[in-house]
Amino acid sequence: MGLSWQQGPLSLGRVGRFLVPDPLPERLLYAEPLRRRMRVRFNGAWIADSEDVVLLHEPGRYPVAYFPQDSIVAGTLEPDTFTSQHRDLGPTSWFTVRAGEHRKQRAAWQFAQLPAHARELQGRVAFAWPAMDAFFEEDERIVGHAADAYHRIDIRQTSRHLQVRSGDHLVADSKRPLVLFESGFAPRWYVPRADIEEAQIKPVEGQTFCPYKGIASYYDIGDARRAAWCYPNAWTEVARISGLISFEPDKVRVHLDGVQLKQEPGQTVVEHGIDRSLTVEEIAGRAASPVTEGSDITETPWA
Structure with missing residues (x-):
């Protein structure tokens, strides 16, 4: 989330409100x-x-x-x-x-x-x-x-008890997850691989990238498609989550201290980023060479 997109204060889907007596214009630039x-x-x-x-x-x-x-x-x-x-x-x-x-x-x-x-x-x-x-x-x-x-990201260590289940299978059981707080989004819980039953998660093809965290890989869990994700080499600013796995609470059952987590409204990432078609290699080399001519990118007019 930023100032004007997702659930930011100037977005159309903002979750808070300005404490003013008269309504503000719907669109604020x-x-x-x-x-x-x-x-x-x-x-x-x-x-x-x-x-x-x-x-x-x-x-x-x-x-x-x-x-x-x-x-x-x-x-x-x-x-x-x-x-x-x-x-x-x-x-x-x-x-x-x-x-x-x-x-x-x-x-x-x-x-x-x-x-x-x-x-x-x-x-x-x-x-x-x-x-x-x-x-x-x-x-x-x-x-x-x-x-x-x-747009801000904070990562905190916690000793809260997080469990993930799919059907009758216990997929993850941890008392040392990391919690990632990202502006406008519900907390995301990242679990060390040692606390995950690796046989229950299946790597799948296809990656996405976040301009603030890096390149994400995904996992199926049983019949739940892309129910978990991981940043194998998260960018330096959020390196603490590198290699850890987070789970979608609307696709598998995630319990925190015995309370089942639910996907909060407005949390789905809207993939309208204008660099979304860059290749993984180009994104990984963001601080090195610029994009080469002929890369598969398409223009989206913004004005």
Whole structure:
């Protein structure tokens, strides 16, 4: 969860409410300075580099980075004939992005007639995330979308008793799980493999990635498909859960101190991340080489 998606305070599915006497507008957009150096790489060249990026939080979308036009290499942007209309911010002009002889149509955009209350975005340009080789903060690649400063993960050791059952089988029994608290989501309980009956879990093909945790692998448990998952090599920030397994309480029976856990409403991850089709190898190498030309990525216009 971030500020404006999943169950964040500016999302349409927020679980809390603002304590104000009058109802707020259904849609609230929030722009703020990123206060981090961000760079964009395209066709092997750096095309944008700025410490003055503005992040736009919009309901139901991941945050989008907007660069001042003078931070973009001259000749990079070629006006496109395509235009669109943003429901809140008005007419949108699109650009073909160029680096050397390589061009990508509809790969950047700018709001052409911003309302006065959205002046923070005046003269700024955003790049379509999947159309670029990669985005970086300093020298580290950012995968998935611009990092949301309001997305937080805390991991705590606990001695609470967690048991997992599938039918008549005891799949896991642990008094030393780790509990992962992630903004907007119910706690997730990760169990050491020594406390799991390995014969009860079957690895399956297919992986997903989380921009904050890394690449996840999945397991079937009996007839329950993808009822458990694991981050074999979780990213450094959450390395404590590497190799541990977590279980879906709506697919198998998970008891914590004797109380059965239930899947809470709104907890399903909405897979609308714009880098979702990157390969596992590219994601794993996020801090190394940028995405290679020809990767299987598709463009999703955000304006």
